[in-house]
Amino acid sequence: MPQHSIALIHHPESYNHVQPFPKPNLEAFDTPLRIQVALEHLKKAGMLEQIRKVQAPRAEPEEVLLVHSPYVLDSVTLMSHLGSGELGEAAHASPDLLDSVLLAVGGAMRAAELAMTKDVKHAFSLMRPPGHHASTSTSMGLCYFNNLAIAVKHAMKQPEIDRVSIIDFDDHFGNGTAEIFYSNPHVQYISIHEYDYENMGLGHGDELGHGDAAGTNINIPLVESSPDVSYQAAAERIVIPAVEKFRPSIIAVSAGYDAHYADPVGNMNVDSRTFWKLGNAVNKLVDKMNLPGSFLALEGGYNPFVMGPSIEATLRGLNGEPMPKLEDQLDRVDQEEIVDANENILDGLLAALEQFW
Numbered sequence: 001m002p003q004h005s006i007a008l009i010h011h012p013e014s015y016n017h018v019q020p021f022p023k024p025n026l027e028a029f030d031t032p033l034r035i036q037v038a039l040e041h042l043k044k045a046g047m048l049e050q051i052r053k054v055q056a057p058r059a060e061p062e063e064v065l066l067v068h069s070p071y072v073l074d075s076v077t078l079m080s081h082l083g084s085g086e087l088g089e090a091a092h093a094s095p096d097l098l099d100s101v102l103l104a105v106g107g108a109m110r111a112a113e114l115a116m117t118k119d120v121k122h123a124f125s126l127m128r129p130p131g132h133h134a135s136t137s138t139s140m141g142l143c144y145f146n147n148l149a150i151a152v153k154h155a156m157k158q159p160e161i162d163r164v165s166i167i168d169f170d171d172h173f174g175n176g177t178a179e180i181f182y183s184n185p186h187v188q189y190i191s192i193h194e195y196d197y198e199n200m201g202l203g204h205g206d207e208l209g210h211g212d213a214a215g216t217n218i219n220i221p222l223v224e225s226s227p228d229v230s231y232q233a234a235a236e237r238i239v240i241p242a243v244e245k246f247r248p249s250i251i252a253v254s255a256g257y258d259a260h261y262a263d264p265v266g267n268m269n270v271d272s273r274t275f276w277k278l279g280n281a282v283n284k285l286v287d288k289m290n291l292p293g294s295f296l297a298l299e300g301g302y303n304p305f306v307m308g309p310s311i312e313a314t315l316r317g318l319n320g321e322p323m324p325k326l327e328d329q330l331d332r333v334d335q336e337e338i339v340d341a342n343e344n345i346l347d348g349l350l351a352a353l354e355q356f357w
C-alpha cells in the first residue's frame with residue numbers, strides 16, 4: 001500500500017456559508033460545526049497523520065454547467081450577491097454562499113482527479129454545503145450545486161473513465177443525482193435510503209432508469225429505523241453485485257452520515273460499524289475489479305459528535321484496516337419486523353433487476 005493511500009480534501013472557507021435560521025429550521029442543521037468537530041475527532045484519532053491533506057481548489061463557475069442549467073448558476077450567483085433569499089425548498093442564500101459552493105464543487109473535482117490519476121487510492125472531499133438533492137435545474141434540500149455529479153462529469157472527460165458507479169448511502173434519496181444520470185447508460189446510481197415523505201414521491205425501487213439507461217438507476221428504499229444488519233444486507237445482496245455487473249472505470253460515493261442513530265434529521269438506526277463496512281466494500285470492489293480507486297464527497301450528517309467516528313470508520317474501511325471500536329457503537333436491539341420488511345424490499349428489487357443482469 002502506498003504511504004498515503006487516502007487523501008482528505010478540505011478548505012477552511014467552506015465554513016463561511018451559514019444559514020440565517022435558528023433551530024428548529026432544517027437549514028440550521030448544516031453548520032460549520034459538522035466539519036470542525038469531525039476534523040477535531042480525526043486529529044485525536046491519529047488519522048490526520050496517516051492521510052494526505054489537500055486544500056480544495058475553487059471551481060470555475062462554468063464547471064457547474066457540466067451538470068446544471070445556466071439558471072441555477074445565475075440564481076445562486078445573484079442571490080449570493082444579494083446575501084439572502086430562497087433558491088429552492090430548504091435552500092437559502094447567504095453572502096458567502098457562492099464562494100463556499102464553488103469550493104465544495106472544487107473539492108469533489110479534486111477528489112476525482114486524485115483517484116483517477118492514482119495519486120492516492122481513495123480521496124474524500126470533506127466540504128459543505130452538500131449536493132445530492134440539487135438537480136439539473138433546481139437547488140433544494142441544503143444543496144445548491146451537485147458537487148459529486150459535477151466531479152463525475154469532470155472525470156468522464158478523460159477517455160479512460162467511460163463508466164462510473166455512484167454509491168449514495170446518505171439517509172435521503174439523492175433525487176438530484178438520480179435525475180441528472182437517469183437517462184445516461186454510462187453512469188450507474190445506487191442509493192440506499194430511508195423511504196419517507198421527504199423523498200417527494202421519488203426513490204421507489206421501480207425507478208430503474210430511462211431508455212438505454214434502464215437498469216442503471218437502483219433505488220434501495222429501506223423502512224424507517226432500519227438497523228446495521230439491513231444496510232449490510234443491502235450492500236451484500238444489491239450494491240456489490242450491481243457494481244460488479246456494471247463494471248465501472250471508477251467508483252464515486254455520496255457519503256452522508258444522517259442514517260446514524262444519533263442524527264437529528266434522519267430516522268435510521270445504524271452506527272459507525274455500517275460506515276466501516278461500506279468503506280471496506282468499496283475498497284474490496286476497487287481491488288477485485290482492478291480500478292484506480294474511488295472518490296467520495298460529504299453529503300448530510302447533522303450530529304457533529306458522530307460525524308467524526310462515522311468518517312473515521314469509513315476511512316479505515318477504505319484503507320483496508322480492521323473495524324475500529326468507536327465510542328458511538330452501542331448494542332441496540334434489531335426489530336425483527338423491520339429486518340423482515342427490508343428483506344422483502346430487497347427480494348422485490350432483485351427480481352426487478354434480474355432482467356438487466
Ligand SMILES: [Zn+2]
Binds near residue numbers: 170258300
Ligand atoms: Zn441526507
